[in-house]
Amino acid sequence: MGAGTFIAKTGVRLLGTYVVVLMIYFIVVRVLPVVAAGGNMAADPLLAALRRTAEDPRFSLWIGETIKRFGLDRPLVPDQLLMYLRNVLVFDFGISVYTQKPVLDEIAIRLPYTLSFYTITTIVPIVIGFYLGITAAKNRGKPLDTAIVQASIFTNMLPGWLTLLIVYYVLAYLPRVTWGYYIFPLPVRAPEIGIRDWEQFRYLLWYMSPMLLAALIAWSGGWIYYIRQLVVSEMGQDYVTTALAKGLDERSTLRKHVIPNVRPPIVISLAYTIPGIFGGAIIFEIISNWPGIAYFAYQALLNWDFPVMSAFFTISAALTVTSLFIAEIVLVAIDPRVRTGG
């Protein structure tokens, strides 16, 4: 099996799964409430939300347009389902029921906030994990190793939001309440969307810092422990003994022999961690009032703004699929064993 065939097969499989996942969301959100109400179309939460909006005379015209556009007067299955799938697959989410603006525009202005937070909290923990994990592995059995391993197990045990709460309590609220001094800002006055001057940007960074700190504490532990275990088990292999016996020093043995072998499992588990980080980041954004897309989606959910909800769901599912797909391609590139199907 060649690399091309492998990638094509994987792509088709992932795409199929992706479509099914999107269908499931539609069924849970739109079809099941109607089924639960005994086939009464009025139980459709989207229609109910639109009716609420239509009470405002400014929007009553627009509602008719939306109903037509979403085909809300047609049967849910299969007409609306197919229409939904077609729109969602090309990322055409329509207009937000609540803010009355195109969903993609709304998401686009919030995307930098989410992306900056995600990329930092995805990459930095791996870097920390890589260095601390290898340090621990080099010193295995020594007190440094034990300390690193225990700390990483402890922080990994706690979910990110709990770490965030602790960080907020200890470093933001406690100094503020006891000494009247701000180390970190309280998660109350969120930065505005759109940076205009340096002052705003500084506030943004300051506001983000407790979130970042908590995320790094929470998500580095897993990597440190995982990479240390990988390296330790790799270092027990015969080829390492051989390399060392050849007279290669430990440093170059690690760099030339161990780390290349450790890379594929790290890439695959990175792909598997991304959705988890995304899920954790939703809670982060909501606790901190961070003006990213998850907070936007959260507000949309409270208003039953289906276009935004489906956009957020689609984006999270697409993120998972894409990361897994890229991971498989990269795996093929760096680990030829995968291609042979063995």
Next chain:
Amino acid sequence: MARAASTARVRSGVTLGLTRLAEIAVLVFRKKTAVVGISLILILAVLGGLAPILTPYSPVMREVVAADFAVPEWAASPEIARNIVKVFDTFKVENRVIQGNVEVNVLRTSGGFEVVFEGSGYASLLIVTEDYLEYPYKPARSMDVRIAFNTTYLEGRSEAWYNVDTVIINKDLVERGEKRALRVTLPDGRVTEFEVPRGIYSLYDVVTTRVGWIYDYFKGALRVSAPAVLPNPMRNMLQPYILSIKDPVIRDRVSQAFGEVNAARELLLERGTKIYLAVNVTYYCDPMNFMMRCENGGLRVSYAPIRLFIKGEAFGVLGTTAYGNDVWTQFIYGARSAVVLGLAVATVTTLVALVFGLVAGYRAGTYTDHSITLLTDIIYFIPVIPLVMVVGLVFGRTLWNIYAVLIATAWPGGARIIRQWTMTLRSSLYVESAKALGASEWRIMIKHIAPQLVPYLVYRIVMAVPGVVFFEAGIQLLGFGDPEAPTWGRMINEAYYQGAFLMNAWWWIIPPIAGLIMLAAGFVLFGMALDEIVNPRLRR
């Protein structure tokens, strides 16, 4: 013959699993970390199990047990106000004014009193409590007075007008005759000042039983000089004064000025202040009044004991929440639900994983296996948190819905690993022989393969418990949790959104967080010890 052999095999399969489990148990108890983990879990389990004994309150009914944000009792100095419950059940008549032809009878009932009026004319009785409460602490912020009385017209008599007015009095202030000057700034800049006596507050009420709030009372409540014509049945003593102000703006300002006085603070002015209550019962029956049409009226007023509850600023083991609910109760019931629900949901998830993993592994390579793999892929791609929020909105924010979503989305990870194990075990000798003896597929899976997986399943359950509890707590923090579930998640949610952080209510913030950490540490330590035993490759 074949049957006998196969039962023997079955026994050996099950006993094999059990002996392995016993072996593991012995090994586990040799490990220090495992013992620490198990004891952490046991502490929480015992706390949760004894919850109904350890606390008289309920975690779901929001009983107000003390003032809001009350400090734990052990952390407060002895001067800080504690809960005081005083039941006033002895009364004496201090003053009686009778005009006209009214016959008044005062009777003692159990704990309360009863007044019977008969005839026409005017009568006013001032009945005070015989004992008083000497307040021993620093001033408290709030109090709660519970009064209950019942008025009935006597049989065959016409209906008189009456009023029953309960007044709470600070003895020292009244004896000293202190007045409070109220300054009211009018919109045009003028300042009006007026004086009201301090330490007398009327409990504004309607006739039936209910909690009394404290309102200012200053219009000479204890002194009735003229027959008052009272609307039936009650009125707020503030009302006539405020309504007598013609200018609506000044009227607003004056009533606002009264609203800003904390009556409880003034009543509980200092240590050693004495508090008592007075009940003013007024009866008016005038045959000459054509509106009243009262001829020879009759009225019975029965008054129950008065319960005075001064809400402590220090309470119990762990203080109170922003609503005045007991934190300790919520904490130990939270431990109960965390251990019980955590274990239950983790077990169910693992069993679902077992069923799918067994079937997929035993029929590896078949259509069934492929469809299960596809299913696990699909579930893996579903973003769980958005899904759980939507399910909460559509089908209700209950624990069952949250856990249903969790179970439905959490099993694939375990199923994948169980599938691998099953594939290996499938080709083992005893499975082959059971097959040869004609055992059915399900029989082999359940009686021969599953027992071999028991150690792994136990490990899996133990490691899954913290995730279950954290998941629920995280959903609670998002505001999509069950608002009535007695869980640590709800505590954290309320503490975070009801100002515990700003008030630095550490007694409310730390317990649920510490509980979660303890639980997670317990199960992780136990699970890691199990892991080292179950997966020998990690043994050092």
